[in-house]
Structure formats: C-alpha cells, structure tokens
Amino acid sequence: MSLSLSRQKIRQEWRLYFFVLPSLALVLTFAYYPAASAVYHSFFEWSGGYTKQLIGFDNFTRAFHDQVLWDAFKTVSVLIVFNLFKMIPSILLAVLIHRLRSDQWQYAYRVLLVVPMIVPGLVTLFIWKFFFDPNLGVLNHVLDFTGLKAALVGLDHFFNWGVFFDNVPIGWLAQPELILPSLFIWGFPWIGAVGVLIYLAGLQSIGQEVYEAAELDGIGPIGKFFYIELPLILSQVRLSLTLLIIATFQGYGLQLLLLGDSGGPGGRGMTPGLWMYNRAFIAGEFGYACAIGMVLFVFILVLTVINNRYVRVEK
Amino acid sequence: MSAALSDAVGSRRRKDWPKHLIIWSFLCIELLPLYMMAQVSFKNNAEFIQNPWLPANPLHWHWENWAFAAKLILPYVANTVFVAVTGTVAMLAVAVLGAYFFARYKMPGSGLLWSAFMVLMLLPGIANIVPLFSLLKEMSLLNTLYAIIIVSVAGGQAFNLFVLRSFIEDIPKDLFEAAEMDGASHLQRIFHVVLPMSSSILGTLSILAFLGMWNDFLLPLIILRDKELFTLGVGLIYLDGEYVKQWGQIMASYFFAAIPLIVLFLFTMRLFVRGLSQGAIKG
Numbered sequence: 170m171s172l173s174l175s176r177q178k179i180r181q182e183w184r185l186y187f188f189v190l191p192s193l194a195l196v197l198t199f200a201y202y203p204a205a206s207a208v209y210h211s212f213f214e215w216s217g218g219y220t221k222q223l224i225g226f227d228n229f230t231r232a233f234h235d236q237v238l239w240d241a242f243k244t245v246s247v248l249i250v251f252n253l254f255k256m257i258p259s260i261l262l263a264v265l266i267h268r269l270r271s272d273q274w275q276y277a278y279r280v281l282l283v284v285p286m287i288v289p290g291l292v293t294l295f296i297w298k299f300f301f302d303p304n305l306g307v308l309n310h311v312l313d314f315t316g317l318k319a320a321l322v323g324l325d326h327f328f329n330w331g332v333f334f335d336n337v338p339i340g341w342l343a344q345p346e347l348i349l350p351s352l353f354i355w356g357f358p359w360i361g362a363v364g365v366l367i368y369l370a371g372l373q374s375i376g377q378e379v380y381e382a383a384e385l386d387g388i389g390p391i392g393k394f395f396y397i398e399l400p401l402i403l404s405q406v407r408l409s410l411t412l413l414i415i416a417t418f419q420g421y422g423l424q425l426l427l428l429g430d431s432g433g434p435g436g437r438g439m440t441p442g443l444w445m446y447n448r449a450f451i452a453g454e455f456g457y458a459c460a461i462g463m464v465l466f467v468f469i470l471v472l473t474v475i476n477n478r479y480v481r482v483e484k
Numbered sequence: 485m486s487a488a489l490s491d492a493v494g495s496r497r498r499k500d501w502p503k504h505l506i507i508w509s510f511l512c513i514e515l516l517p518l519y520m521m522a523q524v525s526f527k528n529n530a531e532f533i534q535n536p537w538l539p540a541n542p543l544h545w546h547w548e549n550w551a552f553a554a555k556l557i558l559p560y561v562a563n564t565v566f567v568a569v570t571g572t573v574a575m576l577a578v579a580v581l582g583a584y585f586f587a588r589y590k591m592p593g594s595g596l597l598w599s600a601f602m603v604l605m606l607l608p609g610i611a612n613i614v615p616l617f618s619l620l621k622e623m624s625l626l627n628t629l630y631a632i633i634i635v636s637v638a639g640g641q642a643f644n645l646f647v648l649r650s651f652i653e654d655i656p657k658d659l660f661e662a663a664e665m666d667g668a669s670h671l672q673r674i675f676h677v678v679l680p681m682s683s684s685i686l687g688t689l690s691i692l693a694f695l696g697m698w699n700d701f702l703l704p705l706i707i708l709r710d711k712e713l714f715t716l717g718v719g720l721i722y723l724d725g726e727y728v729k730q731w732g733q734i735m736a737s738y739f740f741a742a743i744p745l746i747v748l749f750l751f752t753m754r755l756f757v758r759g760l761s762q763g764a765i766k767g
Contacts, residue, residue: 179591179592182589182591184670185585185588185589185591185670186585186591188581188582188584188585188670189581189582189585189586189594189597191578191581191582192578192579192581192582192601192641192645193582193597193600195578195634195637195638195641196600196601196604196638196641196642198619198638199616199619199634199635199638199639200604200612200638200639202615202619203612203613203615203616203619204611204612204615206615206618206619207611207612207614207615210614210615217617217618217621258510262507262510265503265506265507266507268503269500269503269504270500271500274504278507278511279757280753280757281511282511282514283749283753283756283757284515284518284749285514285515285517285518286695286745286749287518287742287745287746287749288517288518288521288738288742288745289698289699289716289741289742289745290699291699291701291716291717291720291721291741292517292521292720292738292741292742293517295720295724295734295738296517296520296521296738297517298724299520299731299734300517300520305532305533305536305731307516307520307536310536310537357513358510358513358514360510360514366757421702422701422702425702426701426721426724445613445614446613449613449614449617450617450706455614455618458614459611459614459615462611462612462613462614463611465611466611
C-alpha cells in the first residue's frame with residue numbers, strides 16, 4: 170500500500186504531481202474530451218465540419234426506430250453466443266496440457282501455442298478470408314474432400330434451405346444465409362494462446378495430492394474437470410468472459426474486413442459498431458453516429474454493471 | 485520399485501498419448517494459416533490451383549513474389565515499426581511515471597485520479613472514435629503517424645497503470661528509503677529502483693503494447709490518407725481490395741508483415757511465456 174503522508178511532507182513532495190501529469194493530460198485530451206464531445210454532438214445534426222444544427226433528441230428517436238440498428242443488436246447477440254462457445258476449446262486445451270505427465274512437453278506445448286501469434290491478427294483475418302474463397306478456398310476443398318459437402322447438400326434437400334447445391338462452390342461470404350455461419354467458423358479451432366497460458370497459470374496451483382485424493386474417491390477424468398480444474402480457473406474464465414462480451418459488443422473490425430462496411434450481402438453481418446462506423450465515415454452523419462455510440466455505451470454500461478454485481482471476480 | 489507401482493506409472497504413460505494426439509491436432513489446425521502463407525508465397529496462381537496443399541518444388545520457387553512483396557510492403561513495415569516502437573516506449577515511460585505517483589505515496593486527490601483512470605477501462609472506446617477523428621482534424625494531426633502514436637499511448641494508460649502500480653507497490657520499501665537517504669530524487673529512484681525491479685513485467689507489457697499497435701488497423705484506417713504513410717494495417721487492406729489477386733504475391737506480403745514479429749518472438753518467447761503466466765496470477 171502507498172504511504173499516508175503528513176501535511177508537511179505533502180507540501181515538500183508537491184512535485185510528485187508532475188509525474189502523473191503526462192498520463193492525465195493524454196487521457197483528458199484523447200479519452201475524456203472525445204467522450205464529452207460525443208455526448209454533446211449526439212444532439213446535433215453534424216457532418217464533421219463547422220456547421221451543425223441542434224436537433225434535440227431527434228438522433229435518438231431515429232436510432233430507436235432504426236431497423237438496421239436493431240437487427241445489428243440481434244446479430245451481435247448471436248455473435249456473443251458464438252464467442253461463448255468458442256471459449257471452450259481454449260479451456261479444454263489448457264486442461265489437456267496441464268494433465269500431461271511430462272513437464273518438458275508442457276513447456277514445449279506452451280511455446281508452440283505462442284507460435285501462431287507471429288502471424289499478425291489482420292493477416293490471420295485475411296488468410297481466413299482466403300480460406301472462405303468459393304473456388305480457391307481451403308474450406309471448400311476440405312468439405313469436398315471429406316464428403317461433408319455431400320452431407321450438407323443432403324441436409325439442404327431435407328430441410329429445404331436452398332443454400333448448398335451439388336456442383337456449385339459454397340459462397341461463404343457471398344450468400345446472406347451463410348454470413349453468420351462463416352462468422353462462427355472463422356478462426357477454427359478458436360484457440361487463444363494468451364487465454365490458454367492464463368488458464369494454465371491458474372491450473373498450476375493444483376497440487377498432485379488433490380488428483381491423488383480424487384482418484385482414491387474414484388472420480389473420473391470428467392469429474393476431475395468439474396470438481397477440481399474448472400473451479401480453480403473460474404475467476405480467469407469469468408474475466409475473459411466479461412472482456413469477450415464487451416469486445417464482441419463493440420467490435421466491428423472483423424466484420425469490416427471480412428464483409429466490408431455495409432455488413433456483407435443482405436447486411437447480415439452488420440453490428441452496432443459497424444453501423445456507427447458506416448454512418449460516420451461512409452454516410453458522413455457524424456451526429457447520428459455519436460448518438461449510436463451513446464446507445465452502445467449505455468448497453469455496455471448496463472452489461473458491465475450486471476456483470477460486476479452478479480459475476481464476482483475474486484482476486 | 486514394486487511391480488504394482490511401475491504398472492501404475494506404465495498405464496499413465498500409455499494413457500498420455502491420446503492427449504498428445506488431441507493437442508497436436510489442435511496445434512496443426514492452428515498452424516495451418518502460417519503453413520499456407522509460407523507455401524503459397526512461392527507459387528503462382530496456376531500452380532496454386534493445381535496443387536493447393538503441398539509445398540512446391542524448391543527449384544521452381546517463385547522468388548519474384550517476394551521481390552514484389554518487398555517493394556510493396558517494406559515502406560509500410562518501416563512505418564509500422566516506427567509507430568509501434570515509439571508508441572511502446574512512450575506508453576510505458578509515461579505509465580511508469582504515473583504508476584510511481586500512485587504506488588509510492590498517498591497524495592491528496594490520488595484516489596480520485598485513480599478512479600478517473602480506472603473508469604476508462606470500462607468505457608467503450610468505440611463511442612469515442614467519431615469525436616476523436618474531428619479532434620485530430622482540429623489539431624491538424626490527421627494523416628500523420630504521430631496521431632496514431634499519441635492516441636495509442638493515451639489509450640494504453642489505464643491498463644498499464646493498473647498493472648504497473650501493483651508491481652511497484654510490491655517493491656520492498658527499504659530500497660526506496662535507502663535511495664532517499666542517499667539523496668536520490670524521485671526520477672533517480674525510478675531509474676535505479678523501479679526500472680530494475682520491474683523489468684520482467686515491463687518486458688511483458690512492452691510485448692503486449694507492441695503487438696497491439698502492430699495489429700491495429702481501425703485507427704490507422706481513419707487517420708491515414710497518404711499512401712506513403714500507410715502502416716501495415718491499412719496497406720494490407722488496400723492490397724486486399726485489388727481485383728485480380730496474385731495469391732503468391734499477397735501471401736509473400738503477409739509474410740513480410742509477420743517477419744518483425746518472428747524476430748521479436750525469437751528473442752522474447754521465454755520472457756513472454758513466463759511473464760504471461762506470472763502476470764496472470766498477479767492480476
């Protein structure tokens with residue numbers, strides 16, 4: 170803990186305030202000022218220039234009736250569910266690595282996990298976009314080769330989706346119905362190296378004797394996961410859950426790169442963040458974009474509050 | 485060793501290989517993008533369509549893909565290195581000073597200031613992006629690399645302060661008192677006590693900051709207009725927008741974008757793996 174100081178000492182040490190000044194100045198200018206400005210401008214019709222017109226709550230009324238925005242909220246809720254599911258492989262992998270007997274292998278796997286991080290995130294995205302390519306893409310090759318394509322076509326006949334056909338390459342990012350599935354498949358098998366390392370660090374605190382005791386009680390591998398391992402990494406899991414939900418909620422980089430600034434065919438990949446970006450930088454409606462930002466902010470704030478109240482993260 | 489015990493150990497051994505198998509299959513799919521990037525970068529489109537999976541014969545490698553990519557992407561790499569290195573150094577320098585203020589003494593108002601920083605971790609950055617754009621325009625920082633650096637430095641403050649403060653608080657008090665006795669100023673105390681004592685966490689934070697700036701494309705996308713100033717993020721987006729795609733050239737460009745990270749990881753892999761494992765327990 171920091172020391173409490175006497176009055177005299179404070180007077181003597183006033184120069185210390187200079188130490189926090191750079192951080193503070195930066196944050197005030199580039200975080201607080203824009204935030205205040207966003208609140209202010211959400212009441213204006215403003216196209217980014219010097220002229221603006223006060224229109225009261227019109228931007229918010231418009232947002233409230235904006236079908237695109239509500240659809241975007243639906244899409245982003247689906248994406249959040251996807252991402253929750255995508256957390257599972259990382260947890261499983263961490264547990265698998267942790268259960269290995271050999272320490273050398275454990276270390277080797279940790280290093281191997283980090284290797285894919287040398288590919289910049291943006292490049293990974295583009296490579297996935299390339300995987301999705303209907304004619305050249307790896308994904309369609311794999312589906313053809315393993316016969317899964319035939320299975321998909323069969324299912325299509327059965328359920329009448331009208332999406333998969335024989336002899337027609339699957340247009341993952343071109344068909345409205347396939348946009349959400351593509352956003353789900355993206356990044357398979359969804360291992361986050363940083364996440365796995367953090368879970369592993371949490372698992373490290375389990376002593377061997379805990380396992381031996383569990384074995385004596387006749388608890389199987391699945392039981393061990395739920396009784397021993399999961400509780401120990403629960404605080405890390407919750408933390409990454411929170412961060413993930415917030416990041417998904419405001420994210421739009423993925424959609425922007427894979428699908429373009431209008432959310433792809435049929436706008437099926439439109440998220441609130443992307444719609445805000447679109448309104449501001451494509452349509453030039455900065456005031457309305459600020460209002461969308463406010464709506465988003467309120468949603469995230471509510472999520473954070475709920476999260477802090479009901480999902481406690483113990484230190 | 486009794487027969488029963490060796491049996492038990494033996495059965496464990498046998499039981500481990502399915503785990504290895506599963507882990508390896510995960511890893512292989514995870515490494516697939518890297519593999520595809522490497523092997524496609526040596527092919528032209530025709531060869532790639534004919535043989536998408538296996539690497540081409542090394543005698544027929546198309547090095548001209550790499551030459552093309554180098555010419556195209558190296559200026560972007562240089563810009564990005566400049567942004568990421570300057571940004572990382574500035575971000576941590578500013579954050580260390582601030583963290584020292586919070587960690588060492590309880591000055592009047594420091595509680596309030598601390599919450600002002602911590603609230604930022606909850607604020608969604610996205611609502612800010614439109615006013616940030618017009619602010620940078622007014623400061624005539626649009627279309628400069630400095631804008632990216634300064635915004636990233638500001639954006640990284642809350643998180644870095646949060647981590648660094650707890651590390652500085654854990655440095656033994658005696659060290660600071662000894663330094664004070666010797667008449668060291670606060671700056672000298674930071675240089676001779678704080679920096680050496682928190683070097684491992686500073687390393688991990690630098691890598692995270694560097695990676696963050698290296699991978700960023702949303703900020704550069706709205707800030708940069710001139711082709712000469714493009715960072716990798718924007719440069720690669722424009723490359724993706726071309727109509728006729730020479731996949732070999734594109735993959736070679738992607739590879740160039742990864743080379744500095746490969747170098748970085750070669751030297752810091754251990755530090756990174758260790759730092760993340762420790763930092764996680766602390767945070």
